[in-house]
Amino acid sequence: MTLTKRIIACLDVRGGRVVKGVQFVDVIDAGDPAELARRHAEAGTDEIVLLDITATHEGRGTLIDTVERTAKQLFVPFTVGGGIRTLEDAAAIFDAGADKVSINSAVITKPELIDEIGSRFGAQAVIVAIDARRAKSDNDPLANAEVFVSGGRKPTGLRALDWAKEAESRGAGEILLTSMDADGTRAGFDCALTARVSEAVQIPVIASGGAGNSDHFADVLLQGKADAALAASIFHFGIANVRELKEEVAKRGVPVRLPC
Amino acid sequence: MIAVIDYKAGNLTSVMKALHAVGADAVVTSCPEIVMQSDKVVLPGVGHFSATSLLDKHGLRKSIEERVKSGIPFLGICVGLQWLFEGSTEAPNRPGFSAFRGRCERFGEGIKVPHVGWNSIQVKESRLLQGISSGAFVYFTHSYRAPVINETVAVTEYDFPFTAAVERDNVMGVQFHPEKSGAVGLRILENFARMQ
Numbered sequence: 001m002t003l004t005k006r007i008i009a010c011l012d013v014r015g016g017r018v019v020k021g022v023q024f025v026d027v028i029d030a031g032d033p034a035e036l037a038r039r040h041a042e043a044g045t046d047e048i049v050l051l052d053i054t055a056t057h058e059g060r061g062t063l064i065d066t067v068e069r070t071a072k073q074l075f076v077p078f079t080v081g082g083g084i085r086t087l088e089d090a091a092a093i094f095d096a097g098a099d100k101v102s103i104n105s106a107v108i109t110k111p112e113l114i115d116e117i118g119s120r121f122g123a124q125a126v127i128v129a130i131d132a133r134r135a136k137s138d139n140d141p142l143a144n145a146e147v148f149v150s151g152g153r154k155p156t157g158l159r160a161l162d163w164a165k166e167a168e169s170r171g172a173g174e175i176l177l178t179s180m181d182a183d184g185t186r187a188g189f190d191c192a193l194t195a196r197v198s199e200a201v202q203i204p205v206i207a208s209g210g211a212g213n214s215d216h217f218a219d220v221l222l223q224g225k226a227d228a229a230l231a232a233s234i235f236h237f238g239i240a241n242v243r244e245l246k247e248e249v250a251k252r253g254v255p256v257r258l259p260c
Numbered sequence: 261m262i263a264v265i266d267y268k269a270g271n272l273t274s275v276m277k278a279l280h281a282v283g284a285d286a287v288v289t290s291c292p293e294i295v296m297q298s299d300k301v302v303l304p305g306v307g308h309f310s311a312t313s314l315l316d317k318h319g320l321r322k323s324i325e326e327r328v329k330s331g332i333p334f335l336g337i338c339v340g341l342q343w344l345f346e347g348s349t350e351a352p353n354r355p356g357f358s359a360f361r362g363r364c365e366r367f368g369e370g371i372k373v374p375h376v377g378w379n380s381i382q383v384k385e386s387r388l389l390q391g392i393s394s395g396a397f398v399y400f401t402h403s404y405r406a407p408v409i410n411e412t413v414a415v416t417e418y419d420f421p422f423t424a425a426v427e428r429d430n431v432m433g434v435q436f437h438p439e440k441s442g443a444v445g446l447r448i449l450e451n452f453a454r455m456q
Contacts, residue, residue, distance in 0.1 A: 001417040003379045004397070041442065046378055075278055077399060077440050094271040099440060122270045122307030124374055124401040173374060173401070204376050227372060257378040257397045 002255045005221045006046040006228035007242060008206060009235045011036055013082075014054045016062045020233045030233075034069040040235065041076045043242045046257055048074060049102065049176075049230060052082030060089075064096045071097025079127060081176075085110075090117045094125070102176055104129040105149040108156050108163075111170060118171035127206070128167035129176040132160035134193060142196045152180040160193070161200050168201045175205045176230065182210030186234070189216055191224035198225040206230050214248035221254045262286040262453065263298035265320060269311035269339055275304045278439035282446055284453035292323035299332055300455070305339030309364070309404070310351040312343050321357075328359070333430045333455040335388070341426065341433030342406055350404050359431045362407040368419055374403045375418045381425070381436075386413035388432045389425060390451050396444045398424070398436035406435060430455075 011018045011033050018030040030036070037048045050070060052063045060083070067080050080093045081102030090101045107113050107128060118126045131152050135144035147158040164175050177197050179190035189210045198205040204227035207220045211231035220226045235242065246256045262279060266272055266288050279286040279302070286302070287294065295301060301324060305311065315321045328334050336344050347356045348364035356363075367373045378397045383389045405422035408415055414425035416435070425434045432452070438445035 001380050001382065001415070001421075003375060003377050003400075003418055006377050071273070071277065073281075075281070075440060075442050075446060077401075077437075078274075095273060097273045097277060099271070099274055123403075124306055124376065125270065174376060202373055204372050204374070227377065 004046075004255045004257045005226070005249075006206075007217065007246060007249070007256065008047040008049055008228055008230040009040040009045045009242070010049040010051055010208070010230050010232040012051050012053050012232055013063070013066060014052075016066045019053070033066055034072070037070045037078070038073050040242065041074055044246060044257070045076070045235070045242050047077045047079065047228070049079040049081065051102070052080070054082070064092055067093060067096035067098055081127070081129060085113075087113065087116045087120065090121070094121055100125045100127050100173070102127040102129045104131070107167075108147065108149055108158065111166065114167060114170040114172050118173070123171045123173040126172050127174045127176050128164075128172040129178065130160055130163060130167070130197075131178045131180050132193065133180040134190070142193050145193055145196075148180055152183070160197060164197050164201050168203050172203060174203055175201060176208060177205055178208040179210060183208070185210050186212030188212065189220035189224055189226070189229065191220050194220055194224035194226050198227070204228065214245045215252070217245065218249045218252035218254055221249065222252065261298050262300040262302055263295045264288050264302045264304060265295065265315075265324075266290045267305070267311060267314040267318065267320065269308070269314075270304070270306035272304055274437075274439045275302065275337065278446060278449055279453065282450040282453050284449070290318055290320065292319045295320060295323040295327060298327065300452070301327055301332065301334045302337065302452075303335070303340035303343065304337045305343070306401070307339065308350060309339060309342060309348040310354055311339065312351075312356070313354055315343075324357070328431060331430050333452060334432065335452050336433035337439075338402060338435060338437060341423070341435050342404060344426065344431065344433045345406055348404055359428070360409055360411055360426055362409055364404045364406045366404050371419050374401055375405075376401045379416050379418065379436075381414040381416050383414045383425070384412075386425065386427050387455065388427050388434075388448060388451055389413055391447055392444060398438070398441040398444055400436045402435060
């Protein structure tokens with residue numbers, strides 16, 4: 001009996017469809033989120049994250065509908081993120097069937113939103129997403145890694161380690177750490193940065209950004225001290241079958257949910 | 261009809277969805293009269309143990325007591341299981357339902373808290389866990405744990421062993437979330453829904 005490390009599939013959704021950007025330019029249609037989520041869960045993915053990348057006002061109605069449709073036949077943990085700015089936004093997402101919300105940009109300017117959602121829906125329902133970049137030309141690029149918003153374009157001046165600790169003290173249940181340096185490279189997660197953040201907090205840390213193969217997952221779950229690892233595109237186009245991925249990760253000595 | 265009790269401790273959508281998926285007739289309610297008419301009760305709950313104070317405020321505790329005494333199946337989930345014990349260090353002044361002996365305590369230092377994710381269970385003979393084998397994985401998310409007692413029917417280990425499921429006659433509880441535990445969880449809810 002050991003708590004297993006989670007393999008999480010992320011669905012980037014725009015206008016009710018799963019999309020995947022290639023270097024932020026070409027966006028490829030990867031399918032129906034409800035269908036993909038169900039298939040991921042059946043294949044053994046431990047958790048599903050749906051990320052709304054529209055983040056426009058008119059997109060919100062579509063998002064709620066998408067969340068409802070996706071949650072309907074999904075009996076594994078289901079997180080929704082993207083454009084959640086208020087307690088009411090979060091409440092609508094929970095009503096539609098999400099178990100957790102992932103909040104990012106909005107809590108940089110309004111950190112008390114973490115407390116508000118946590119006290120109403122429980123800390124376990126709040127994931128604070130942190131997009132971080134290693135500090136350039138610095139003695140300690142990890143300790144001084146900086147939080148970015150707006151898809152990694154806008155620096156905030158916040159140190160990722162400090163922000164992770166603040167999120168924890170305000171009652172976040174988990175941290176979703178995306179390395180903006182590794183994201184999209186498929187060359188592996190930023191294990192060193194993930195380990196630093198994971199050691200700095202007592203709450204679980206989900207690593208994101210850079211997944212390309214099963215060794216990358218094993219690396220970040222072992223050396224990176226992550227409690228879970230998330231990826232998007234490598235699952236959608238059949239690059240990684242989650243069952244095989246888990247078997248490979250297990251061979252490296254990582255406890256995973258198998259059979260699943 | 262299953263009364264799923266709403267005492268404002270989190271979101272009930274997932275529990276309802278899973279009960280409906282196994283064909284159960286379930287309603288969300290905060291009304292003691294509806295609890296009195298139900299033939300099963302589910303007490304879900306995520307979040308803080310102190311939320312259980314609302315059970316007293318709404319007069320729900322009394323109706324639950326009467327229904328449990330009359331022998332109908334009762335299932336507590338997560339904080340709902342913890343409430344079945346005598347109390348929790350999370351809210352030391354809030355008495356639990358005291359169907360089971362012992363108090364819930366926070367996980368120790370030096371490990372990640374909350375305990376979030378899929379962990380396996382070691383099961384004993386149980387009505388609720390019929391058809392579930394030891395080693396089955398279920399999804400947990402909690403910071404407090406219930407002690408292992410005689411009536412424990414499933415144990416999980418995180419730092420220490422704790423009660424993952426408890427059962428005596430018609431009173432049952434699970435620390436994990438059956439509504440989020442895939443096929444294993446749905447089977448457990450189906451077992452409950454089919455109880456007489």
